[in-house]
Amino acid sequence: MDALxxxxxxxxxxxxxxxxxxxVEQLLDLIERQQHTIQRLRAEASRLxxxxxxxxxxxxxxxxxSQAKPDASYSVDAENKRRQGRRRRKRSPGRQPTEVKFxxxxxxxxxxxxxxxxxxxxxxxxxxxxxIEDGKALRVGYRxxxxxxxxEPRIPGVTPRCEYGIEILVVLAFLVYxxxxxxxxxxxxxxxxxxxxxxxxxADALLRQLAQHWDGEYDLLxxxxxxAAIVYMDETGWxxxxxxxxxxxxxxxxxxxxxxGCHKDDATLDTILPPEIFVGIGVSDDxxxxxxxxxxxxxxxxxxxxxxxxxxxxxxxxxKYQRFLDELxxxxxSGKRSAADGRLGEAGREQRVAELEGRLCELCxxxxxxxxxxxxxxxxxxxxxxxxxxxxxxxxxxxxxxxxPELEATNNRMERELRSPALDRKAGRTNQTAKxxxxxxxxxSVLQSLRANLASxxxxxxxxxxRRWMQEGLSLFAKQWQELETAKAxxx
Numbered sequence: 388m389d390a391l392x393x394x395x396x397x398x399x400x401x402x403x404x405x406x407x408x409x410x411v412e413q414l415l416d417l418i419e420r421q422q423h424t425i426q427r428l429r430a431e432a433s434r435l436x437x438x439x440x441x442x443x444x445x446x447x448x449x450x451x452x453s454q455a456k457p458d459a460s461y462s463v464d465a466e467n468k469r470r471q472g473r474r475r476r477k478r479s480p481g482r483q484p485t486e487v488k489f490x491x492x493x494x495x496x497x498x499x500x501x502x503x504x505x506x507x508x509x510x511x512x513x514x515x516x517x518x519i520e521d522g523k524a525l526r527v528g529y530r531x532x533x534x535x536x537x538x539e540p541r542i543p544g545v546t547p548r549c550e551y552g553i554e555i556l557v558v559l560a561f562l563v564y565x566x567x568x569x570x571x572x573x574x575x576x577x578x579x580x581x582x583x584x585x586x587x588x589x590a591d592a593l594l595r596q597l598a599q600h601w602d603g604e605y606d607l608l609x610x611x612x613x614x615a616a617i618v619y620m621d622e623t624g625w626x627x628x629x630x631x632x633x634x635x636x637x638x639x640x641x642x643x644x645x646x647x648g649c650h651k652d653d654a655t656l657d658t659i660l661p662p663e664i665f666v667g668i669g670v671s672d673d674x675x676x677x678x679x680x681x682x683x684x685x686x687x688x689x690x691x692x693x694x695x696x697x698x699x700x701x702x703x704x705x706x707k708y709q710r711f712l713d714e715l716x717x718x719x720x721s722g723k724r725s726a727a728d729g730r731l732g733e734a735g736r737e738q739r740v741a742e743l744e745g746r747l748c749e750l751c752x753x754x755x756x757x758x759x760x761x762x763x764x765x766x767x768x769x770x771x772x773x774x775x776x777x778x779x780x781x782x783x784x785x786x787x788x789x790x791x792p793e794l795e796a797t798n799n800r801m802e803r804e805l806r807s808p809a810l811d812r813k814a815g816r817t818n819q820t821a822k823x824x825x826x827x828x829x830x831x832s833v834l835q836s837l838r839a840n841l842a843s844x845x846x847x848x849x850x851x852x853x854r855r856w857m858q859e860g861l862s863l864f865a866k867q868w869q870e871l872e873t874a875k876a877x878x879x
Contacts (some may be wrong), residue, residue, distance in 0.1 A: 492528030
């Protein structure tokens with residue numbers, strides 16, 4: 388009876404609407420009432436179904452089946468795809484056989500083992516390798532001959548199982564990791580300038596091979612860094628996939644170590660600078676992870692001065708901020724002059740440090756013991772800066788650079804090292820996986836350490852050094868480690 392009345396009502400409503408006897412407002416009211424009724428009935432049906440499932444399990448299965456997502460094979464999209472027909476998958480050309488590559492070589496060379504007559508050797512392998520000569524790419528075919536012992540000589544300037552010369556790997560690494568351009572653009576640069584056919588996947592594989600080839604050098608750099616007398620360190624944000632993490636950079640006089648995608652905590656710092664090994668001076672900002680960490684420390688004056696400069700610029704109506712900044716700069720400049728004074732001996736430098744610390748404590752004393760609760764934000768920042776300066780003075784971490792003239796008073800060198808990676812982070816060119824982050828750490832550390840060791844950092848000097856490693860089997864960093872061990876044994 389209700390269904391019949393509903394049908395009659397719908398017919399009457401439709402007739403009244405067409406004849407104009409129902410206004411738009413009346414129709415909207417009817418629709419709103421119907422929606423409320425539908426919602427009420429749905430809620431009631433849901434409650435009844437839940438009660439029914441306690442007694443009839445079949446009802447629960449039927450309800451779940453009715454609420455399940457319809458099969459995609461009966462959807463409109465699926466029907467459209469069936470009508471369009473199946474697209475034929477484009478076949479990959481696949482890996483070219485060595486014979487085809489060798490036949491396409493523009494030049495052929497024979498590689499024989501040293502110290503063995505050529506007549507006693509036999510051909511064991513043929514390899515085609517892309518090289519860059521005189522700024523242009525060409526494919527060279529190498530015929531490799533082994534001696535009576537079966538040992539195969541290595542192709543000069545080619546890593547094991549690689550079809551590209553080390554010069555191509557180094558150029559690619561420099562473009563991607565030091566210059567900061569994408570893999571696609573790096574491939575375009577090599578294609579345009581060197582006529583080298585290189586795809587993005589091939590470039591990615593080459594960088595992976597180079598990181599594996601230099602992985603031992605990275606371990607040596609970490610070991611050498613822990614033995615350094617002075618280590619500068621700084622960090623910035625980084626990402627691995629969607630995970631926020633850090634990039635931590637360390638630098639000694641001759642070595643650089645970068646950690647992409649690490650956590651900024653004590654465990655990471657212990658890995659790079661183990662407390663039982665590193666007894667040098669740590670130069671850093673005043674982050675919590677560095678506090679009380681090193682036997683000797685130098686806190687970065689640039690970080691402290693920036694805080695005072697910010698207050699003086701943002702709040703010119705407060706003259707005490709400007710006076711504080713002027714006196715703080717005067718103390719810092721006095722320290723720089725004392726550090727550069729070659730006439731001072733050890734006792735003279737200690738006396739200068741005591742004088743500087745006294746001036747700094749006198750400057751901060753009126754503010755360092757005030758409470759910050761209830762004060763406006765700029766005043767809180769000002770008092771916190773005074774407290775920080777006093778704490779660092781008591782810890783003897785502000786004027787170490789006066790006692791050790793070769794020490795820098797700021798951490799600016801590390802900030803410069805992090806400038807390019809910070810731009811990569813802002814552009815979204817971070818790492819997608821932990822393996823990619825480690826690969827970047829290895830390559831950047833080795834290249835930047837070569838920059839610190841070579842008198843001139845260029846492709847020619849880098850390739851000369853790297854090819855010597857491959858030929859002699861002993862890298863520059865391995866030699867430095869051997870020299871360090873020899874010096875320890877002699878003095879010990």
